[in-house]
Amino acid sequence: MIVCLRLFTALCLAALLAACASSPSSSLGELPRTPDASLEQLLQQASASQDPQEAALLRLSAADLAMRQQINERAAQILAQVPVDQLKPAQQVFASTLAAELAMNRNDPKAALTALSHPSVARLDEMPADLQVRTHTVHARALEADDQTLAAARERVAMSAHLTGDSANSNNEAIWTLVAALPVEQLQASGNDVLGGWMSLALAVKRAGTVQEQQTAIDQWRAQNPAHPAAIQLPTPLVKLKELASQPLTKIALLLPQEGQLASVSKALRDGFVAAHYQAQQAGQNPPSIQFYDSSRLTSLDDFYRQAQADGVQLVVGPLEKTLVKQLNARSQLPITTLALNYSEGTKGPAQLFQFGLAAEDEAREVARRARADGLTRAGAMVPKGEWGERVLNAFRQEWVAHGGSVVGIEYIDQPVALAQQVGDLVQQRKNSSEPMQFLFLAATPQQAQQIKPTLNYQYASDLPVYATSHVFSASGNQDQYNDMNGVRFCETPWLLEPGNPLRQQVAAQWPQAAGSLGRLYAMGVDAYTLTSRLGQLKALPDSRIDGLSGSLGMSPTQHVERQLPWAEFVNGQVQRLPDTPN
Known part of the structure; x- marks a missing residue:
C-alpha cells in the first residue's frame, strides 16, 4: 500500500512539474505559469526537486500565485529564494517583472524600476506577447509614479500592438492621460511614430484656446492621421470636448x-x-x-x-x-x-x-514643489499662530511629505517680541541636529519677514534659504521695505511679476x-x-x-481650481524674477 502511494505521489508531482512550465522556447528558457496546485504543493515540490531549473520554475510559480492571492510578503520571501542570475533570459524577465509588481504593491516605484533594470529586460521584445504586456504595464505604472510621464507613455505605446478590444481601448485612454499631462515644450519634440501622433494631438489641443478652437484642431489632426489609434477612436475626454463645443x-x-x-x-x-x-x-x-x-x-x-x-x-x-x-x-x-x-x-x-480663489494653500503647495525641484528634503517652518496658519502649514506638509520630504522644526509666529527667540530656537535646532533643516518655509507678513530674515543673519544662519508665500510681498513699490529681506524667495501672481x-x-x-x-x-x-x-x-x-494672471490654473478631482505660481527673489530691495518651477 505504501509503495502504491509513493508511486501515485510521484506521478502527481511529475504532472505538477509539467503544468508549471510552458513548452521550451529555444535559448530563452521555459516560462512558469500558474498551475492547478496549491501554494504549499508548489513549495513542497520545489524543495524535493533535484533539478535547480525545475525548482526555480516552481518557486517562480509559487511567488506569482502568492502575489495573485495578495500574500505579498510571502511572495517576496519565495522570490528571494530564486537564483535569478542562474536563470535563462525569459525566466529572468519574469522574475524581474514579478519583483516590480510586488514593489508597486507596496508603493515603491523606485524599487520597481530597479528590478526592471535587469539586463534581461533589454530582450523583452523577444518574449511571448503576454509577458511583454505584463512587463510594459508594470514598467509604465512605476515610471508614472516616479513622475517620468513621457517614459511611461512610451512603455504603454510599446505594448499597444499586443492588445485588442477593451484592453486596447483602456491602454489608449491611459496613453492619452499621460501625454495630455506633458508640458508643451516636451510635446514639441514629437516624431512621426505612434507616440509622436499622440503628442501632436495633445499639442494641437493645448495650443487651441476655446473649446470650439480645440474641436477644430482635433478634426484637422484626425484628417491628417486617419490610421492612428486616437483617430479611429477618440479618447473619452476629447469626445466630451466635442459635446461641449456644440453648446456655446x-x-x-x-x-x-x-x-x-x-x-x-x-x-x-x-x-x-x-x-x-x-x-x-x-x-x-x-x-x-x-x-x-x-x-x-x-x-x-x-x-x-x-x-x-x-x-x-x-x-x-x-x-x-x-x-x-x-x-x-x-x-x-x-x-x-x-x-x-x-x-x-x-x-x-x-x-x-x-x-476658484486665491487660496494660500495653493502657495504652500507651490513652495513644496519648488523646494523639491531645488533638491531639498528637510524643511523648517514658520507660520502665524491660529487657524489660517494651521491650514497653510498642513497644505505644505501634506505636499512635502507625500513626495519624501520631512519637516524637522516648526515655530508659530505670535507676538513680535517673541520672534527673535523663535528664530533662535529654529537655528539652534538646526545646529544640534544630525539631519538639520535645509530651508525655511515662511508664511508671514512683510513686517514679520523684515524681522525674521535679519534675525537669521544675526544668528549666523544667513545661509539658510527662505522660501515664502506671496504674503511677504506688499507690492508697495517701497524699496526700503525689502532691503532687509535679501535672498528671500517667494511665489507670486504673474499679474504682479509681469508689469508689462x-x-x-x-x-x-x-x-x-x-x-x-x-x-x-x-x-x-x-x-x-x-x-x-x-x-x-x-x-x-x-x-x-x-x-492665467493669478497663476497657472489646473483642476483638482474635487473641481477646485488650483494655482501654480511663478517665483521671484528680493535682491538689494528689488524684486528679481526667477525661472519657473520645473514640471
Whole structure:
C-alpha cells in the first residue's frame, strides 16, 4: 500500500512539474505559469526537486500565485529564494517583472524600476506577447509614479500592438492621460511614430484656446492621421470636448456682493472680470453677455437660481461669500453650472459646482514643489499662530511629505517680541541636529519677514534659504521695505511679476490700485472670466492647464481650481524674477 502511494505521489508531482512550465522556447528558457496546485504543493515540490531549473520554475510559480492571492510578503520571501542570475533570459524577465509588481504593491516605484533594470529586460521584445504586456504595464505604472510621464507613455505605446478590444481601448485612454499631462515644450519634440501622433494631438489641443478652437484642431489632426489609434477612436475626454463645443455660452450671471465687508474685494474682482470681457470684444470675439446680481441682497439661493434661469443664464460666476459657497457645496445638484469665487472645505460638492480663489494653500503647495525641484528634503517652518496658519502649514506638509520630504522644526509666529527667540530656537535646532533643516518655509507678513530674515543673519544662519508665500510681498513699490529681506524667495501672481502685460497696464491705468497688492484680486477677476469658457476643458482634460494672471490654473478631482505660481527673489530691495518651477 505504501509503495502504491509513493508511486501515485510521484506521478502527481511529475504532472505538477509539467503544468508549471510552458513548452521550451529555444535559448530563452521555459516560462512558469500558474498551475492547478496549491501554494504549499508548489513549495513542497520545489524543495524535493533535484533539478535547480525545475525548482526555480516552481518557486517562480509559487511567488506569482502568492502575489495573485495578495500574500505579498510571502511572495517576496519565495522570490528571494530564486537564483535569478542562474536563470535563462525569459525566466529572468519574469522574475524581474514579478519583483516590480510586488514593489508597486507596496508603493515603491523606485524599487520597481530597479528590478526592471535587469539586463534581461533589454530582450523583452523577444518574449511571448503576454509577458511583454505584463512587463510594459508594470514598467509604465512605476515610471508614472516616479513622475517620468513621457517614459511611461512610451512603455504603454510599446505594448499597444499586443492588445485588442477593451484592453486596447483602456491602454489608449491611459496613453492619452499621460501625454495630455506633458508640458508643451516636451510635446514639441514629437516624431512621426505612434507616440509622436499622440503628442501632436495633445499639442494641437493645448495650443487651441476655446473649446470650439480645440474641436477644430482635433478634426484637422484626425484628417491628417486617419490610421492612428486616437483617430479611429477618440479618447473619452476629447469626445466630451466635442459635446461641449456644440453648446456655446451666450449669457453669464456675475453674482457678487455690492455692500458689506466684501464690497471692496468684490469691486476689484468685478473690474477685472469686466476688463477681460471688453478685451475679448476688442479682439473680435463674440463673448457672452453679462448680467449682474447682488449677493448681499440675496434672501434665498433657490430664488436666485429661478430668476437666473428665467433670465436665460447658462453659467453663474460667484458667489464670493464663504457661507454661500458652503451652502452650494452641500447640495446634491445645482440648476445652473456655477463657478464659486471661494472655497468650501470638506467633500466634493455637486457636479455643477466649480470653486476658484486665491487660496494660500495653493502657495504652500507651490513652495513644496519648488523646494523639491531645488533638491531639498528637510524643511523648517514658520507660520502665524491660529487657524489660517494651521491650514497653510498642513497644505505644505501634506505636499512635502507625500513626495519624501520631512519637516524637522516648526515655530508659530505670535507676538513680535517673541520672534527673535523663535528664530533662535529654529537655528539652534538646526545646529544640534544630525539631519538639520535645509530651508525655511515662511508664511508671514512683510513686517514679520523684515524681522525674521535679519534675525537669521544675526544668528549666523544667513545661509539658510527662505522660501515664502506671496504674503511677504506688499507690492508697495517701497524699496526700503525689502532691503532687509535679501535672498528671500517667494511665489507670486504673474499679474504682479509681469508689469508689462497689456491687460494689466490697461487696468492699472484706469484703477491705479491694481498695480499694488489689490492687483491679485483684479488678476483673479480676469482669470474667472477666462475660466467661464474653459471649465469644460479643465474637466474633460484633468491634466491640462491655463496660463492665467493669478497663476497657472489646473483642476483638482474635487473641481477646485488650483494655482501654480511663478517665483521671484528680493535682491538689494528689488524684486528679481526667477525661472519657473520645473514640471
